[in-house]
Amino acid sequence: MTKRVGQAVVAVALTAGVLTGCATAGGPDVGAVQSPPPGRTVPYDLYTHCGIDEARIGSTYFEAEVPLSDGSGNPPEGWHNPTQRGTMTLKSAREAVFTDDAGHEVHFRARPGARSFKRLCA
Template identity: 70%
Template sequence: MAGRAGRIVFAFGLVACVLTGCGKADEGAEVVRGAPSARTIPFDLYTHCGIDEARIGSTYYEAETPLSDGSGNPPEGWDNPTQRGTMTLESETEAVFTDDAGHEVKFRARPGASAFKRICA
């Protein structure tokens, strides 16, 4: 009888764990203090044709304020073709890229997008 009760308790615990999301977080992700739903991941931002778009998982984002040197390149102070930093996913539709150089770019999801707006050559 004790064995059956133990299995029932274990089963309820397992169900509770699945429903509440306990378990291993995404590799490289960390919870951001003060923003329970936010998480930060390492991110290499493609900058070769300026800072305009990003893809995180299967979601395409566009910069709130695109950045460029005016000739389709990243602005001065940005690495080319990518800038290493972190992307903080603040919600399902908002993300913020930051790096050790002090850059910060806010991105918003493009609902329904399945590709980048333009392909950089």
């Protein structure tokens, strides 16, 4: 492999890491989407690896009204790990609801002033 090809591969890998958020360094950003207008439903991959606790929509950080886990820091039975594919509906600037085809529903509330997730997990 030439030096230029190697540099191009590294550049692509770094760009991919930036675009996927912190999937390897804590994960909750993995499902982040641009903030839809209130009432609109958009596809969303909810990060579940350390339980269901937080989500980011646009630049707003949300926390689950009722966090879910198996008691050992994993998603409860019936949830995929590390993400659960579904949809997110922004009910208002402060409320969002995640739903999926398995029948899960998680209500989230915005954390005013938050600039990051409360905790990152590996």
